[in-house]
Amino acid sequence: MAQSTSKALPAPVSEGGHVLVLGRISDDPRAHYEQLRPLLDYVVPRMRDVGITEGRVLMARDPQQMAIYLRSGRVDWVTETAGTGMQLQRRSGAKPLLLTERNGVSRYRSLFIVRRGSGIHTLADLVGRSVAFQSTSSTSAYLVPAMTLLQAGLRPELMLSPRESVNRGKVGYLFARSELNISTWVAKGMVDAGAVSDLDWNDDRRMPASFRNQLEVIHRTAEYPRALEMVRADLPAPVEARLRQVLLEASREPEGQQALRRFFGTTRFLEVDAPTRQALEQLSAGAAQVRDALE
Structure with missing residues (x-):
């Protein structure tokens, strides 16, 4: 246009x-x-x-x-x-x-979030688990988290649905389309983890306080x-x-x-x-x- x-x-x-x-x-x-x-x-x-x-x-x-x-x-x-x-x-x-x-x-970072009490404490604990990203166009909720997993030696694999089983030795990922969906999916247990920016983590429109209180951050990337x-x-x-x-x-x-x-x-x-x-x-x-x- x-x-x-x-x-x-x-x-x-x-x-x-x-x-x-x-x-x-x-x-x-x-x-x-x-x-x-x-x-x-x-x-x-x-x-x-x-x-x-x-x-x-x-x-x-x-x-x-x-x-x-x-x-x-x-x-x-x-x-x-x-x-x-x-x-x-x-x-x-x-x-x-x-x-x-x-x-x-001018700068921000990506966060990996999980439900409190999930037993997930590090990126390595995501093996065999599922992670929600936003979309392939997102820097903070796809590109940086995906490269972080790869650089940690993990093997991300695309999932077609939250109900799909994660293959052995892989980290399953799927796209939630919005930051609010990511927080909802993690809080409701539809996926094991999610990736959001630190700005979205503190934004009640994308991360309602009722969800944030149920979640915790297990990894913070460097700023970009x-x-x-x-x-x-x-x-x-x-x-x-x-x-x-x-x-x-x-x-x-x-x-x-x-x-x-x-x-x-x-x-x-x-x-x-x-x-x-x-x-x-x-x-x-x-x-x-x-x-x-x-x-």
Whole structure:
């Protein structure tokens, strides 16, 4: 789904034009457009000195389609989770521009949760048991937990139903589709364990207090970036540099702060420092391991 402020679509940056294209992988383009457009409208007027005079939003249905858009130059800038950002880097050569802080949080971690008194105390105790993930698109509730199991020497195996028996020596996993379902399935004993972010663990909408009181955390992963702003590999250097500057300065201006709040609750953008790059490298390597072993 593409949106523009004009009926005729002028050429994007990749074609020598003056349109900056912001992309998003979306299953709800209308809602996401309303979140993306205010920041784009803030950014574009501040990039006239590098030839940008218009902005456009382009949605993709999945990472594969977005990677095509990035490789072909149809999208210049993408906002995504760290896990999906690393997928786009691998598929298209896109590179991290900035770290995104949302609601005051720029980094988070994944937690493995079980019912109290279950007898499960470590990751090794999950052998022969079942674990609920969210979906393959989730960084905190699939990618990081799956790579954590693999790096612990465990052997995850897909299950078709919570009622299915786990094969000997394996860790069964299945997809619950939402964080609330994960907490429900674990609390009600439909699965033995679940994987959620530490943010979701403390969110009553996704982890009701009545469930949390029945559960405990048996493993916490290392922290990793919550979200990233990515740019295509061949974005002209002056455009990339100016975009970075405008985004970094946005949180210092009232108009920018308002646009950031609409932008998925963003509070500010941060430079990608050495610890962040190291975490992203580890995430990228883990994602490759998950892809080879499970997908």
